[in-house]
Amino acid sequence: MIEFRNVSKSFWTGTRRKIILNNVSFRVELGLSLGILASNGTGKTTLINMIAGLEKPDEGQITRACNISFPLGFMGGVVPKHTGQENARYIAKLYGMDPNFGEAFCRWLCGLEEYFDQPLGTYSSGMRARFTFSLMLAMDFDVYLIDEGMPTSTDVEFNRKAGEILAERLQSTTTIVVSHQAEVLEQYAQKAAVLTDGSLYFFDSLDDAKVLYDYHTQST
Secondary structure (H helix, E strand, O other): OEEEEEEEEEEEOOOOEEEEEEEEEEEEOOOOOEEEEOOOOOOHHHHHHHHHOOOOOOEEEEEEOOOEOOOOOOOOOOOOOOEHHHHHHHHHHHOOOOHHHHHHHHHHHHOOHHHHHOEHHHOOHHHHHHHHHHHHHHOOOOEEEEEOOOOOOOOHHHHHHHHHHHHHHHOOOEEEEEEOOHHHHOOOOOEEEEEEOOEEEEEOOHHHHHHHHHHHHHHO
16 A cells, blocks of 8 residues: 655756645555556656655655555666676665576566676666666566656567566556556556646546546646
């Protein structure tokens, strides 16, 4: 279970204070995946980082009574000067997993071949995305956090393997995905919400959420 109680978050942009959340309360129960529609610049990445515990609220309380993944694409835990192998083993240890399994799983899934033994700082953005996604799927979490869907990759084999593993995980775990595209949420979400103007509005269906989202995006 994840619960936000009267949570507020804002930051200074240099010219004004941008409100991400304004006294927001909600609860996500395990077993029910949630998709959050949010246009670019509204703070969707800040929100998912708060769920993960990577950012603190200005006010309010966040309860995390489950094992939550780092957000897909988050690179804060890896060290660019270290190789993929070294990073995989380090992160595996950090999350209490067998480093040998973590390394082997990541090496197999991301399919980077000899680049797996090269420093992450030499990776392209696509290679880094494949690595972090593989690392996330190597570990068993109650809740998986995804920002803008699966990494964009032209590697057909990676897309197939990663898609199959993620689909299997979704049958027994909870996913929270944020995106500015409703099509991304259709792959994951059972319920939907819209983040706009510091508020989070919840809906029983993605179609209902899209009505509000389209209204706000078309009027701005």
